[in-house]
Amino acid sequence: MTDLIELDGVEKVFDVRRKTGRWRREKRQVRAVDGISFRVPRGEMVGYIGPNGAGKSTTIKMLTGILTPSAGRIGVAGLDPSRERTKMAQRIGVVFGQRTTLWWDLPLYDSYRLAHRMYRIPDARFRENLDRCVELLDLASLLDVPVRQLSLGQRMRGDIAAALLHDPDVLYLDEPTIGLDVISKAKVRQFLRDLNAERATTILLTTHDLTDIEQLCKRVMVIDHGRLMYDGALAGLHEAGESERTLVVDLERELPPVRAEGARVIKVEGPRQWLAFPASASAAPLVAQIAAEYPLVDLSVREPDIEAVIARMYEGPEVH
Amino acid sequence: MPDAPEAVGAAGVAGATDAMDATGVVGVAGAAGVTERLPAPGMWATYTMIAGMWIRSTLAYRASFVMMLVGNFLVTAFDFVVIALMFSQVRSLGGYSFAEVAFLYGTSTTAFGLANALLGSIDKLGARVRDGTLDTLLVRPAPVLAQVAADRFGLQRLGRLLQGGLVLGGSLLALHVHWTVLKVLLVPVMLLSGTAIFCAVFVAGAAFQFWAQDAAEVQSAFTYGGQTLLQYPPTVFAKDMVRGVTYIFPLAFVNWLPALYILGRPYPLGLPSWLAFTPPLVAALCLTLAGLAWRVGVRAYRSTGS
Ligand SMILES: Nc1ncnc2c1ncn2[C@@H]1O[C@H](COP(=O)(O)OP(=O)(O)O)[C@@H](O)[C@H]1O
Ligand SMILES: [Mg+2]
Numbered sequence: 001m002t003d004l005i006e007l008d009g010v011e012k013v014f015d016v017r018r019k020t021g022r023w024r025r026e027k028r029q030v031r032a033v034d035g036i037s038f039r040v041p042r043g044e045m046v047g048y049i050g051p052n053g054a055g056k057s058t059t060i061k062m063l064t065g066i067l068t069p070s071a072g073r074i075g076v077a078g079l080d081p082s083r084e085r086t087k088m089a090q091r092i093g094v095v096f097g098q099r100t101t102l103w104w105d106l107p108l109y110d111s112y113r114l115a116h117r118m119y120r121i122p123d124a125r126f127r128e129n130l131d132r133c134v135e136l137l138d139l140a141s142l143l144d145v146p147v148r149q150l151s152l153g154q155r156m157r158g159d160i161a162a163a164l165l166h167d168p169d170v171l172y173l174d175e176p177t178i179g180l181d182v183i184s185k186a187k188v189r190q191f192l193r194d195l196n197a198e199r200a201t202t203i204l205l206t207t208h209d210l211t212d213i214e215q216l217c218k219r220v221m222v223i224d225h226g227r228l229m230y231d232g233a234l235a236g237l238h239e240a241g242e243s244e245r246t247l248v249v250d251l252e253r254e255l256p257p258v259r260a261e262g263a264r265v266i267k268v269e270g271p272r273q274w275l276a277f278p279a280s281a282s283a284a285p286l287v288a289q290i291a292a293e294y295p296l297v298d299l300s301v302r303e304p305d306i307e308a309v310i311a312r313m314y315e316g317p318e319v320h
Numbered sequence: 321m322p323d324a325p326e327a328v329g330a331a332g333v334a335g336a337t338d339a340m341d342a343t344g345v346v347g348v349a350g351a352a353g354v355t356e357r358l359p360a361p362g363m364w365a366t367y368t369m370i371a372g373m374w375i376r377s378t379l380a381y382r383a384s385f386v387m388m389l390v391g392n393f394l395v396t397a398f399d400f401v402v403i404a405l406m407f408s409q410v411r412s413l414g415g416y417s418f419a420e421v422a423f424l425y426g427t428s429t430t431a432f433g434l435a436n437a438l439l440g441s442i443d444k445l446g447a448r449v450r451d452g453t454l455d456t457l458l459v460r461p462a463p464v465l466a467q468v469a470a471d472r473f474g475l476q477r478l479g480r481l482l483q484g485g486l487v488l489g490g491s492l493l494a495l496h497v498h499w500t501v502l503k504v505l506l507v508p509v510m511l512l513s514g515t516a517i518f519c520a521v522f523v524a525g526a527a528f529q530f531w532a533q534d535a536a537e538v539q540s541a542f543t544y545g546g547q548t549l550l551q552y553p554p555t556v557f558a559k560d561m562v563r564g565v566t567y568i569f570p571l572a573f574v575n576w577l578p579a580l581y582i583l584g585r586p587y588p589l590g591l592p593s594w595l596a597f598t599p600p601l602v603a604a605l606c607l608t609l610a611g612l613a614w615r616v617g618v619r620a621y622r623s624t625g626s
Contacts, residue, residue, distance in 0.1 A: 032625075053625070057625075058625075061455065064458070064459050065459070066455050066458045066459065066621075066623055067623055068619070085458065086360045086461045086462070086463075087357070087461070089360070089458075089459055089460055089461035089462075090357040090360060090461040092459070094459045096455065096456070099453055099456060100456070101456040101459065101460075105377075105472075106373065106377055110373055110377070114369060114370065114373055117369045118360075118361060118366070118460060118461060118462050119461060120357075120358040120360075120361070
């Protein structure tokens with residue numbers, strides 16, 4: 001198996017100056033990425049998660065060649081991203097959730113037309129890729145709209161299309177679902193899943209939303225304070241964090257706490273009760289059991305959020 | 321007619337399309353399969369494709385474009401109106417006649433106008449560095465300098481160029497100069513070298529903004545300020561000022577030194593007259609230094625934390 005992305009002991013240190021007085025400035029070093037090594041084989045879809053300020057975006061910026069590592073070695077498709085930035089750019093697609101790579105004041109289609117020329121995409125290939133993206137990402141009615149007039153979800157879909165017209169080997173997505181509504185999120189996820197399955201495009205995505213990872217990635221890497229805390233299957237992450245999902249049930253009337261096997265009530269508010277159960281367990285038997293014994297009106301399942309999972313990882317006795 | 325700007329952009333990539341057909345290395349289907357990529361577009365190809373896109377979009381609103389062009393023409397022509405008004409009171413300025421000052425004005429404004437039309441957008445670099453949007457240019461396979469310079473290419477900037485060119489043309493008709501072949505050849509050489517020197521100032525100023533993001537004002541002092549300075553004869557300025565723009569910041573090579581040779585005027589600071597022919601060398605040196613500064617600047621770029 002060939003590894004497309006290779007990182008060895010990569011570090012990024014920022015010198016930050018802070019004003020401490022009228023004239024005085026304090027110089028401080030921030031180790032945004034602190035010795036990270038990993039490998040990603042071709043065709044894999046990997047989730048890169050961690051709390052705010054963990055170093056996710058900094059890693060992506062080094063992988064794309066925007067930033068030069070302070071130490072360590074990076075290879076992507078055999079290239080050194082920051083030294084061979086332009087060559088690298090031809091082989092990768094990048095989507096920043098926080099800022100667009102599209103031309104803000106021009107119609108969406110202009111961005112694609114420019115990409116066609118700048119990436120020197122053969123005409124037939126360009127048409128084919130664009131048509132596919134337009135169809136799957138629902139862009140047909142947006143092509144003539146100036147980018148600044150697009151909603152966040154529309155813009156994100158537009159950005160994803162722009163990142164794929166030149167058949168990149170790797171697609172990096174930094175928080176691609178941040179701020180999107182449920183429908184846009186679902187559309188984006190479906191699209192990425194198909195892309196990875198049908199074209200074997202290697203995908204590395206950072207996110208806050210554990211649902212993204214659950215629906216897309218078999219492998220997940222957790223980073224915090226610039227260090228890799230976990231690298232493995234998603235199920236393993238739940239075990240490592242002993243994370244729990246929450247079942248919210250609405251009963252017909254106020255009742256004493258529900259008794260159910262494999263779950264415990266953590267909160268009661270009138271007829272509504274919250275039950276925690278292991279994330280690794282299925283919700284179905286639990287729901288069946290409650291429905292059989294209690295007057296159930298409505299229910300919903302809440303996924304553990306990433307912060308909680310990671311917080312639990314640290315609370316674990318063997319981790320310091 | 322709407323196709324005209326398209327052609328500007330297309331010209332830049334026509335070569336690319338040919339190359340594509342010739343090599344036959346057409347992107348292999350399937351993301352994992354693409355191994356060969358065509359070389360990324362160079363500086364000029366990048367510039368023309370982006371500028372062409374903006375021109376097309378500008379021309380979509382033709383009426384507003386014409387208004388902006390006329391506005392730009394009039395606003396920049398105001399500098400010349402000031403000079404003309406002065407000459408309604410005096411017969412000479414620092415020993416120079418109206419036609420001679422108009423010649424200096426025309427050469428300075430034309431050279432600056434061309435450089436400003438080409439690179440005027442580059443002073444937005446500081447803002448891009450501060451807010452981190454330079455990131456999005458760095459992930460494209462094209463020179464960042466060309467991307468920044470061609471962004472929001474404003475065709476209305478040609479107003480200044482047109483205005484400077486008209487004054488220059490008028491002054492050439494009005495001047496009493498004994499034209500030699502050398503002097504005739506020196507005019508286009510001066511304009512091109514002058515443009516190149518101003519371009520270098522634009523690039524160096526932008527490079528400086530990698531470290532000092534609020535330096536756009538400093539940059540305008542040297543670009544717009546330099547242009548205005550050179551519109552007047554060196555005799556009206558203090559010696560130290562003239563020294564500064566000759567030895568330290570070589571704006572004197574944009575038009576003063578070659579123009580004084582053409583006009584047959586004595587050189588300031590007792591400089592030798594062969595300096596009239598050095599602007600191409602000075603321009604090459606300035607562009608090289610500015611290019612280096614830019615490279616160092618890009619390397620120093622550190623994006624922003626989100
Ligand atoms: N350009 C920068 N200059 C200074 N500090 C930075 C810069 N970029 C990131 N940082 C700091 O590095 C750390 C990691 O940031 P980042 O990679 O953006 O985190 P994440 O994307 O995981 O939220 C943060 O403490 C952030 O403040
Ligand atoms: Mg981030």
